[in-house]
Amino acid sequence: MNTKESLVFTNDNCIGCNKCINSCSCIGANVSCEKDGKNRIDVSGDKCIACGACFDACEHNAREFRDDTEEFFAALKRGEKISVLIAPAFKANYPKEYEKVLGGLKAAGVNRFISVSFGADITTWGYLNYIAQNNFTGGISQPCPAVVGYIERYTPELIPKLFPVQSPLMCAAIYCRKVLHLTDKLAFISPCIAKKMEIMEPENEGLVQYNVTFDHLMKYVRANHISGDFCTDEIEYGLGSIYPTPGGLKENVYWFLGESVFIRQIEGEKHMYEWLLHNKERIEKSQTPFLFIDALNCSNGCICGTATEPELSNTDNALYALLEIREQSKKDNKASAWSKKLTPAQRLKKFNQQFKDLDLNDYLRTYTDMSNTYVCNKPSKNELTSIYHDMLKDTPAEQCINCTCCGYNTCEEMALAIHNGFNRKENCIHYIRKQVEIEKEHALSLANENEAEKHKVQQQQEIIINTVAQLNEEFDTLHAAIENMAAGNSNNATESNEIAASVNEINTFCNQLNESLSGINNLLEELTGNNEQVVSIASQTNLLALNASIEAARAGEAGRGFAIVADQINVLATDSRNTAAQSSESQSKISGSVSSIIEDTQTLLNTISEINERIEGFAAVTEEIAASTEQISAATENMRRELSELAAIN
Numbered sequence: 218m219n220t221k222e223s224l225v226f227t228n229d230n231c232i233g234c235n236k237c238i239n240s241c242s243c244i245g246a247n248v249s250c251e252k253d254g255k256n257r258i259d260v261s262g263d264k265c266i267a268c269g270a271c272f273d274a275c276e277h278n279a280r281e282f283r284d285d286t287e288e289f290f291a292a293l294k295r296g297e298k299i300s301v302l303i304a305p306a307f308k309a310n311y312p313k314e315y316e317k318v319l320g321g322l323k324a325a326g327v328n329r330f331i332s333v334s335f336g337a338d339i340t341t342w343g344y345l346n347y348i349a350q351n352n353f354t355g356g357i358s359q360p361c362p363a364v365v366g367y368i369e370r371y372t373p374e375l376i377p378k379l380f381p382v383q384s385p386l387m388c389a390a391i392y393c394r395k396v397l398h399l400t401d402k403l404a405f406i407s408p409c410i411a412k413k414m415e416i417m418e419p420e421n422e423g424l425v426q427y428n429v430t431f432d433h434l435m436k437y438v439r440a441n442h443i444s445g446d447f448c449t450d451e452i453e454y455g456l457g458s459i460y461p462t463p464g465g466l467k468e469n470v471y472w473f474l475g476e477s478v479f480i481r482q483i484e485g486e487k488h489m490y491e492w493l494l495h496n497k498e499r500i501e502k503s504q505t506p507f508l509f510i511d512a513l514n515c516s517n518g519c520i521c522g523t524a525t526e527p528e529l530s531n532t533d534n535a536l537y538a539l540l541e542i543r544e545q546s547k548k549d550n551k552a553s554a555w556s557k558k559l560t561p562a563q564r565l566k567k568f569n570q571q572f573k574d575l576d577l578n579d580y581l582r583t584y585t586d587m588s589n590t591y592v593c594n595k596p597s598k599n600e601l602t603s604i605y606h607d608m609l610k611d612t613p614a615e616q617c618i619n620c621t622c623c624g625y626n627t628c629e630e631m632a633l634a635i636h637n638g639f640n641r642k643e644n645c646i647h648y649i650r651k652q653v654e655i656e657k658e659h660a661l662s663l664a665n666e667n668e669a670e671k672h673k674v675q676q677q678q679e680i681i682i683n684t685v686a687q688l689n690e691e692f693d694t695l696h697a698a699i700e701n702m703a704a705g706n707s708n709n710a711t712e713s714n715e716i717a718a719s720v721n722e723i724n725t726f727c728n729q730l731n732e733s734l735s736g737i738n739n740l741l742e743e744l745t746g747n748n749e750q751v752v753s754i755a756s757q758t759n760l761l762a763l764n765a766s767i768e769a770a771r772a773g774e775a776g777r778g779f780a781i782v783a784d785q786i787n788v789l790a791t792d793s794r795n796t797a798a799q800s801s802e803s804q805s806k807i808s809g810s811v812s813s814i815i816e817d818t819q820t821l822l823n824t825i826s827e828i829n830e831r832i833e834g835f836a837a838v839t840e841e842i843a844a845s846t847e848q849i850s851a852a853t854e855n856m857r858r859e860l861s862e863l864a865a866i867n
Contacts, residue, residue, distance in 0.1 A: 223261065223262035224283050224414070225265055225272075225282050225410065226281055226282070228279055228280070228281055229279075230278050231279035235258065235622065236271075236624070237258050237280070239274065239624040239625075240271055240273065241270055241624075242266075242270070242491070243264050243268075243367065244593055245634070246261050247624070248261055248638075248640070249624075249640040256643075266367050267414060268514050269363075269522075282523070283413075284407075284413060284428050284524065285413070285429055286429050286430065286433040287437075292402065293325050299327055299328060299401055299426075299427075300328045300329040300330070300331065301327050301330050301403070302331050302403055302405045302406070302425070303333060303406045304409075305333060305337065305385075305459070306461035306520045306525070309461065310529050316447035317444045318435075318438055319449060319450075320445030320446040320448040321438065321444040323445055324445040325443060328401050329451060330450045330451060332458075333385045333389045334385075334454035334455075335453070335457060336384075336388040336389025337460040337465075338454055340580075342572045343382035343388065343581075344358075345474070347380065354503070354507070354508055355503045355505045355509065357375060357509065359379050359384060361514045361515075362412055363409075363514035363523075365584065366414055369584055369585055369586065370587045371588070372494065372497055375500060381582055381584075382582075383581070386405055386415065387415070387425075390424040403426060404429050405428055408521075408525045409430070409524055410524045411523065416428055418585075420582055432524050432526050435526060455553075455554060455555040456543065459542070459546070461518050461519035462520055463513060463516070463517060464518075465519075466511045467480040471561075472555075472561065472564060473554075474561055475561040479506055479507055480507060483510060483512050483513075484512065484514070485515075486515065520535045521535065593633055593634075593636075594636065596632065596633065600636060604635055605628075607642055608631075608642045608647070609648050609651040610628065616629075620647070623644045623646070631645060
């Protein structure tokens with residue numbers, strides 16, 4: 218897990234090409250991940266030693282680095298008292314701008330300028346004296362903080378072989394503090410990203426505060442037009458000026474010991490670390506013939522360090538300038554330890570005389586074993602098998618492809634990275650190829666299935682087309698039936714309305730008939746009364762006729778005419794009574810018939826009323842049928858159209 222901010226970091230240009238992994242000597246320093254659906258390689262601050270190899274490897278400008286340039290200028294603006302230590306390579310990289318830039322910094326508030334070339338002279342003095350006092354041979358030089366960081370993290374067995382003498386930067390800073398009694402904050406104009414790691418080490422706390430790199434400094438200087446009267450560094454120095462070149466330390470030692478000693482020179486971002494690994498056991502056991510190993514991270518030395526401007530690093534201009542500085546450092550004066558006219562032994566004597574007041578112990582340091590924190594966990598045999606299986610590497614041959622496309626030299630290293638969460642199986646080209654093959658087989662299978670399905674679909678399309686044709690015919694029949702039904706329904710509605718009108722007329726007639734029959738019935742009732750009166754009068758007339766007959770009989774011949782009249786009256790009364798009786802009988806029959814007609818008329822009225830209600834209901838239903846018929850017709854037309862479209866699609 219990354220527990221601190223990395224000096225080197227990834228920007229949004231990253232495409233996850235794995236080149237940075239391939240160039241890096243520190244497994245786990247580059248971590249493959251996915252961000253916003255894109256593959257990306259981030260940097261672990263715990264494991265990165267800021268060797269800068271990824272900058273050289275990356276073609277996409279996806280790596281940047283942090284330094285203290287902005288903080289340095291902000292502190293100057295706040296009025297903080299700051300002096301500057303200058304790397305020897307700065308003058309070599311900017312021979313024409315060197316004094317103007319220092320003048321601009323002086324104008325911005327810098328107090329003093331001291332070249333670290335002087336500190337390199339102290340480092341050389343420290344190496345020679347430590348070797349002499351401790352018979353320390355076969356050790357590893359430590360001016361390069363990337364080399365120190367690598368050994369502390371990845372090959373801690375070699376920590377005892379690291380020279381305990383401080384680097385030129387720290388020797389210069391210690392000299393400023395202890396000899397010059399300088400209390401200013403110190404800023405280092407630096408060609409190296411990793412120098413920040415050295416500055417931050419607890420043992421060096423308080424010595425240097427700012428790592429101001431060449432690249433960021435010059436961009437700031439140009440952007441803010443920082444320039445001033447010519448100014449230079451203050452302390453004279455010797456061959457410490459050539460430390461930035463490959464073998465610079467070796468050449469310094471040769472200057473004082475002669476070339477009879479054997480010093481192993483090794484540099485190169487990846488090459489040097491691989492060499493250390495391959496020779497680790499022999500170095501650890503002091504089985505090498507070397508006086509010491511002059512090891513640098515950068516293949517062209519600090520002169521083209523990780524924080525120098527790429528435009529300058531791609532040329533030899535700085536090297537040419539440094540060679541001139543080297544020749545200027547060699548003196549003709551025999552009184553100087555840098556005299557060309559002295560032997561190595563004479564130079565060494567004068568060199569020790571120059572620094573006789575220094576205490577070597579002030580310039581020594583110790584190192585920290587960081588392997589427990591930063592080492593990778595190795596998978597067990599079963600875990601390794603499981604990782605390989607997950608990577609679709611099930612055969613020994615597949616587990617040793619070692620194509621390096623993932624960024625690692627071997628498949629086993631990739632498995633180790635996956636086990637520790639530094640990488641993902643998706644970065645393995647074999648896994649991707651296997652996945653493609655599986656997908657290809659799956660695609661072929663799907664294609665075959667698709668062909669069969671296509672045939673089925675074609676058959677179904679034919680069925681659909683035929684079915685649609687049949688349905689269209691049936692729709693024609695249905696439309697004709699609907700039209701007939703609509704026409705019949707329309708006729709029914711018309712006839713229903715006409716029937717309703719006729720029934721209403723019948724209803725009116727029945728009501729009128731009922732009223733007439735009621736009138737007849739009333740007259741019959743009056744006639745019954747009259748007949749009763751006729752019968753009563755006839756009875757009385759009969760009685761009078763009887764009495765008249767009796768009286769006529771008594772009258773004899775005189776009453777014969779009267780008797781005839783009485784008989785005639787009697788006959789008339791009898792006829793009247795008979796006629797009244799017959800009238801009553803007829804009246805009774807008429808009355809019964811009238812009553813029967815009235816009842817039948819009422820029944821007819823009730824029936825007509827029911828018929829009316831049904832006709833009205835039938836009319837409403839007919840209207841609903843008409844509306845539904847229109848909806849059915851519209852729906853069937855839509856269905857016909859959609860079926861036609863379906864047939865067309867198929």
